[in-house]
Amino acid sequence: MGDVSGGTGWVIAVNLVLWTGLFLYLLRLERQVRRAERTAAARSAETGAETRGEMMQPRSDR
């Protein structure tokens, strides 16, 4: 980027910085949301299994 004549290359560079930055941030956010959703689903499945397990117990054991 030695040229400082203000050519289109600079405007393209600005766009690359901007959209790459936003894309990477969105990608990170989306991955974190998926991970959190998986954790939440696993937790609710565990809780559900526990509840079902409790309900399967004979009344005297509860």
Next chain:
Amino acid sequence: MTSVPSPAPAGRMSAAGTAFAWLLWAWISAVVVAAFAWAPLAEGFIGQSSRILFFHVPAAWASFVAFLAAGVWSVLYLAKGRRRRHDEAAAAAVELGLVFCVLATVTGAIWARIMWGAYWNWDPRQTSIVLALVFYAAYLVLRGAVEDRETRARLSAAYAVLGLVVAPFLFFVLPRITFSLHPESVINTSGEVEMESRMLTVLLTGSAGFTALFFWMHRLALRLRLLAARNEAAG
């Protein structure tokens, strides 16, 4: 102790939400094309450098909107029943505001390299955006430093409310009361808009697009925060 609000169910995006996302990206693509091919070059700028402002200004605007929104959500948190959703919404807005602020700083530095010969000149505009970055980075540091959730939410809400005064001062007042090489704002010091109509159209549609982009990203960031809070509460 407030309960953790539930985020929207996984994998559910309404038809309206999908349509909005497509419309948003189409809008932004149109702004990019118009910035390159439709808007004329501004006088007094070197080469194509005036086109950079069609991306730099909307990014700076989106960061300002984000900081303002964080302040409003913080006011709502303090005034309306201390709901966790408001606290997390403010934190997500500050985080996104910082992302847009960093992007505005970098794109501005590239523009400064062309126009002023150096990426960084400590021009009042550059200084004020750094101060804004430091101020809102401190908000996240504050959140990270306080362990008790209620105290953290209350303190950070008070801090973000202070930002309702600090952000307008740093974005609009400080650069106007000091000598700056930076081009005049869209609304200049005389309170008038002296910009070619096509340039103004691209700048305003770009700013509207970035504002919508912020709110769209905010929904995702808030969802993540609420999911994390729920997982944390579940142990």
